[in-house]
Amino acid sequence: MTTSSSAGQSRRDFLFVATGAVAAVGAAAAAWPLVAQLNPDASTIAAGAPIEVDLSPIAEGQDIKVFWRGKPIFISHRTKKQIEEARNVNVASLPDPQPDSARVKEGHDQWLVVIGICTHLGCVPIAHEGAYDGFFCPCHGSVYDTSGRIRQGPAPSNLPVPPYAFISDSKIKIG
Amino acid sequence: MSGPSTFQPKNPVLKWIERRLPIFGLVHSSFVAYPTPRNLNYWWTFGGILSFMLGVQIVTGVILAMHYTPHADLAFNSVEAIVRDVDYGWLLRYLHSNGASMFFIAVYIHMLRGLYYGSYKEPREILWILGVIIYLLMMATGFMGYVLPWGQMSFWGATVITNLFSAIPYFGESIVTLLWGGYSVGNPTLNRFFSLHYLLPFVIAGVVVLHVWALHVAGQNNPAGVEPKTSKDTVPFTPYATIKDAFGLACFILFFFWFVFYIPNYLGDPDNYIPANPGVTPPHIVPEWYYLPFYAILRSIPDKLAGVVAMFSAILVLAFLPWLDSSKTRSMRYRPLAKQCFWIFVGVCLGLGYLGAKPPEGVYVIAGRILTACYFAYFLIVLPILSRIEKPRAVPNSIADDVLGKKKSVVASALAVIGVVGLLALDSGSTARASDHGSTPPSMSWSFAGPFGKFDQGQLQRGYKVYKEVCAACHSMNLVHYRNLTDPGGPGLSVAQAEALAAEIQVKDGPNDAGDMFERPGRIADKFPSPFPNENAARAANGGAAPPDLSLMAKARGYERGFPQFIFDAFTQFQEKGPNYIHALLTGFEDTPPEGFKLPDGSTYNRYFPGHAMKMPNVLSDDQVTYDDGTPQSVDQYAKDVAAFLMWAAEPKLEERKRLGFQVMIFMVILAGLLYFTKRAVWADAH
Numbered sequence: 001m002t003t004s005s006s007a008g009q010s011r012r013d014f015l016f017v018a019t020g021a022v023a024a025v026g027a028a029a030a031a032w033p034l035v036a037q038l039n040p041d042a043s044t045i046a047a048g049a050p051i052e053v054d055l056s057p058i059a060e061g062q063d064i065k066v067f068w069r070g071k072p073i074f075i076s077h078r079t080k081k082q083i084e085e086a087r088n089v090n091v092a093s094l095p096d097p098q099p100d101s102a103r104v105k106e107g108h109d110q111w112l113v114v115i116g117i118c119t120h121l122g123c124v125p126i127a128h129e130g131a132y133d134g135f136f137c138p139c140h141g142s143v144y145d146t147s148g149r150i151r152q153g154p155a156p157s158n159l160p161v162p163p164y165a166f167i168s169d170s171k172i173k174i175g
Numbered sequence: 176m177s178g179p180s181t182f183q184p185k186n187p188v189l190k191w192i193e194r195r196l197p198i199f200g201l202v203h204s205s206f207v208a209y210p211t212p213r214n215l216n217y218w219w220t221f222g223g224i225l226s227f228m229l230g231v232q233i234v235t236g237v238i239l240a241m242h243y244t245p246h247a248d249l250a251f252n253s254v255e256a257i258v259r260d261v262d263y264g265w266l267l268r269y270l271h272s273n274g275a276s277m278f279f280i281a282v283y284i285h286m287l288r289g290l291y292y293g294s295y296k297e298p299r300e301i302l303w304i305l306g307v308i309i310y311l312l313m314m315a316t317g318f319m320g321y322v323l324p325w326g327q328m329s330f331w332g333a334t335v336i337t338n339l340f341s342a343i344p345y346f347g348e349s350i351v352t353l354l355w356g357g358y359s360v361g362n363p364t365l366n367r368f369f370s371l372h373y374l375l376p377f378v379i380a381g382v383v384v385l386h387v388w389a390l391h392v393a394g395q396n397n398p399a400g401v402e403p404k405t406s407k408d409t410v411p412f413t414p415y416a417t418i419k420d421a422f423g424l425a426c427f428i429l430f431f432f433w434f435v436f437y438i439p440n441y442l443g444d445p446d447n448y449i450p451a452n453p454g455v456t457p458p459h460i461v462p463e464w465y466y467l468p469f470y471a472i473l474r475s476i477p478d479k480l481a482g483v484v485a486m487f488s489a490i491l492v493l494a495f496l497p498w499l500d501s502s503k504t505r506s507m508r509y510r511p512l513a514k515q516c517f518w519i520f521v522g523v524c525l526g527l528g529y530l531g532a533k534p535p536e537g538v539y540v541i542a543g544r545i546l547t548a549c550y551f552a553y554f555l556i557v558l559p560i561l562s563r564i565e566k567p568r569a570v571p572n573s574i575a576d577d578v579l580g581k582k583k584s585v586v587a588s589a590l591a592v593i594g595v596v597g598l599l600a601l602d603s604g605s606t607a608r609a610s611d612h613g614s615t616p617p618s619m620s621w622s623f624a625g626p627f628g629k630f631d632q633g634q635l636q637r638g639y640k641v642y643k644e645v646c647a648a649c650h651s652m653n654l655v656h657y658r659n660l661t662d663p664g665g666p667g668l669s670v671a672q673a674e675a676l677a678a679e680i681q682v683k684d685g686p687n688d689a690g691d692m693f694e695r696p697g698r699i700a701d702k703f704p705s706p707f708p709n710e711n712a713a714r715a716a717n718g719g720a721a722p723p724d725l726s727l728m729a730k731a732r733g734y735e736r737g738f739p740q741f742i743f744d745a746f747t748q749f750q751e752k753g754p755n756y757i758h759a760l761l762t763g764f765e766d767t768p769p770e771g772f773k774l775p776d777g778s779t780y781n782r783y784f785p786g787h788a789m790k791m792p793n794v795l796s797d798d799q800v801t802y803d804d805g806t807p808q809s810v811d812q813y814a815k816d817v818a819a820f821l822m823w824a825a826e827p828k829l830e831e832r833k834r835l836g837f838q839v840m841i842f843m844v845i846l847a848g849l850l851y852f853t854k855r856a857v858w859a860d861a862h
C-alpha cells in the first residue's frame with residue numbers, strides 16, 4: 001500500500017518537474033526572437049558593404065573623413081616628418097604597444113587609415129591637434145600620435161584600423 | 176487583493192520587504208490562496224487567456240514600434256521592411272496582427288460566457304461594466320492599430336470610421352477635424368493614431384487591474400451560479416486554477432499559432448497589401464472581422480445619425496445588462512427559455528457578422544434590419560420579460576452538490592467548436608472581389624502550398640527571368656532587392672550571380688564631392704529598377720492606368736471562395752489565391768470578347784479581371800522567354816513560374832515560417848499534453 005502510493009507520488013513528481021522544465025524551455029525559446037530582432041536588419045547589413053575611396057585628391061599633409069557603416073574613417077596622407085615621428089618611438093614604452101608598420105599597409109607608408117572613434121568613450125577626435133601631431137579628443141583629452149596610437153589621456157587603446165586593402169596605388173576598398 | 180493577508184514569508188530578506196511593502200502577501204492572497212469555485216469549466220480559462228494575449232500584444236507591439244515609421248510616405252514600406260529584413264520580423268508582425276484577432280475571439284467567448292452564466296448579476300455589476308469599458312478600449316485600439324500599416328483598408332477604414340463622428344449634430348465636423356488634424360485623413364492622423372495605439376493598451380492594462388480587483392472582491396461566478404458557502408465549495412487558486420488555466424492557454428496558443436505560422440493572412444484583407452491611395456476607394460470596404468456585427472447594424476439603419484447611434488448603443492446596452500435582466504437565477508443552465516434565447520442571440524450575432532461582410536444591397540439589407548431588431552430585442556424585450564415570467568428550475572444547494580451531480584456535457588464543447596467556426600465564418604473580409612464580375616480562377620497545385628510547402632528554386636529562377644524580360648518593362652518591384660535573390664528560401668542565386676545581375680543596371684547616386692548626381696552600376700543592396708521615374712510618368716505611358724508594383728501582388732489579390740469553402744480553407748491552409756489569380760489572369764486573355772460585351776478602347780478582354788476590360792495587353796506568347804532547363808516554353812508555364820516568383824516576392828520568409836511553425840507546433844502539442852496530465856494529477860485529489 002505505502003509502496004504503491006510512494007511510487008505514484010514519485011511518478012507525479014516526475015510529471016510536475018517534466019512539465020515545468022518543458023514550459024521553461026518554451027519560455028526561454030520564446031525570448032530568443034524578441035532579442036534577435038534587435039540585431040542589425042538585412043538592409044542595414046547590405047548597406048554596410050565595402051566602399052571604395054579614391055585617394056588621388058588628398059594632398060600630402062591633408063586628411064579626409066569618409067563614412068563606413070556609420071563610422072567616421074580618417075584617411076591621412078602623412079608627411080615625411082609625420083612618418084618619422086611615428087617610427088621613432090620606443091614601441092615598448094607605449095600604453096598600447098604597436099609598431100607603425102603594423103598599422104599601415106606595406107609600401108603605402110604615407111597612408112594612415114583609422115576609425116576616427118576615440119577608444120575612451122566614443123567621441124570623434126580632431127586631426128592635427130595635440131602634442132603628438134596626430135589626433136586630440138576634446139571630450140576627455142586623449143592624445144593620439146601620427147600613427148593613431150594612444151599616447152596620453154584616459155583612452156585605453158590605439159585608434160583601430162578598419163579592414164581595408166589597396167586595389168590600386170590611389171584607391172582603397174574599406175570593408 | 177482581498178484585504179490584509181495572513182501570508183508570512185520565512186526568508187529574512189522577504190520578511191524585511193514584506194513588512195515595508197506587503198507585495199508577496201498580495202500575490203499570495205490573490206493568486207495562490209484565493210478560493211476559486213471548484214466547478215469552473217474551461218470557459219473560465221479565457222480570463223487568463225485574455226491577460227496573456229494583452230501581454231503578447233504589448234510585447235510584440237513595443238518591438239514593432241522599434242522598427243516602424245509613423246509617416247504617411249514611409250509607414251507601408253517600413254512594415255514590409257519589418258517582415259522582410261528584421262530578424263524574426265515576420266514572426267513578430269504576424270503574432271501581432273493575428274494576435275489582435277485572437278484577442279477578440281477570446282474576448283467574445285469571455286463575454287458570451289458572462290452572458291450565459293449571468294456573471295453580470297449582483298454583486299458583479301461593476302466588474303461587468305469594467306469589462307464593457309475594456310471591450311470599448313480594445314475596439315478603439317484595434318481600429319487604430321489597423322490604420323498603422325497604411326494600406327488601402329487602413330486608409331479607407333480610418334476615413335469611414337472617423338466620419339462616423341460627423342453624424343453628431345452641431346459638433347460633428349469639428350470633432351472629425353480634430354481627429355484628422357487636417358482636411359482629410361493624412362499624415363497627422365497617422366501620427367496621432369500611432370501615439371494613441373501605443374498608449375491605449377496600457378490604459379487597458381490599468382482597467383484590467385480594476386477588473387481583476389473587482390473580481391477578487393466579489394469572487395468568481397461559476398456554472399451553477401450559486402455562491403460558495405463552505406470551504407468544500409472552493410479550491411485554492413494555485414495549483415488548481417493555475418494548472419487548468421495553463422492547459423487552456425496551451426490549447427489556445429496551438430489555435431493561435433495555426434494562424435500565425437500557416438495562414439497568417441487568412442483573417443486579413445488583400446486590399447491592405449496595396450499602399451494607401453487617397454484617390455481610389457476599394458470597391459468593397461469591410462472592417463476587420465471583429466467589428467462586422469456592429470458594422471452591419473450601422474448599415475442597416477438608413478439614417479446617418481440613427482445608424483451611428485444604433486451602432487454605439489449596441490455596445491453600450493451591454494453595460495445596462497445587470498438591470499435589464501432581473502432574474503434571481505444567474506446561470507441559464509436553470510433557465511430553459513432564456514437558454515434558448517441566448518443561443519438564438521449568438522446566432523443573431525454571427526448572422527450580423529456575416530452580413531457586415533456582404534455588400535449592402537438587396538436581401539442583405541433586409542436581413543440586416545431583421546437581425547438588428549433581434550439584437551436589440553434580446554436585451555430590451557426578451558431578457559426583461561423573461562426574467563419576470565420565466566420559472567427557473569431549482570438550482571443546486573451548493574457548488575459541492577453541483578460537482579457531484581454533474582454529467583459531462585459534450586454539447587457545450589460541440590457548440591464551442593461551432594462558435595469558433597462561426598467566427599471564422601465572419602471573415603468574408605479576406606475574400607476578395609475578383610469574382611464580382613469575373614469567373615473564379617482555377618486552383619493550381621503549388622509546391623509552396625501546405626504545411627511543408629517549399630518554393631521550387633528552378634521555378635523561382637524561371638519566374639524571375641519572365642519578370643525581368645517581360646513584366647519589368649512596365650512593372651516595378653520596389654520591395655525586392657538583388658540581395659534577396661541570394662536569401663535562403665528564395666531563388667537561390669549565388670552572391671556572384673546576384674552581383675552580376677545588379678551590375679547590369681545603372682543607379683542614380685550622389686551627390687558626389689562636386690555636388691553632382693551620377694550614375695553607377697547597381698549593387699546587390701539596390702532594389703529592382705523601376706521602369707518609370709514616377710507614377711505620373713507610368714500613368715501617362717500606359718493609357719492612364721499605372722501598372723501596379725508587383726512586390727506584393729500575390730498577397731494583394733484574391734477572389735471569393737464562397738461559403739463554406741472558405742471555412743475549410745482555414746483547415747487546409749489554403750493561402751494561394753494570389754498565385755491562382757495571377758496565373759489565371761495571364762492566361763485569361765481573349766482576342767474577341769464574348770457576344771454583346773462592349774470593350775472600351777485601349778483595353779483587352781480578360782476572363783478573370785474584375786469587369787473584364789483590362790488596360791494591360793496580352794504580353795506573353797509561346798517561346799518568348801528562353802528556358803535553359805528544358806521546361807516547356809508555353810504561356811501557361813510562364814504564367815505559373817512568374818506567379819510562383821511573385822508569391823516568393825510577396826512572402827519571402829514562407830519557408831522559414833513553415834519550418835519554424837512545424838517545430839513550434841510539435842513543441843506546443845507536447846507541452847499541452849504534459850499540462851493535461853499534470854492537471855489531472857493535481858485535480859485527482861480534489862474530487
Ligand code: FES
Binds near residue numbers: 122139141142
Ligand atoms: S571619449 Fe575621447 S577622451 Fe573620452
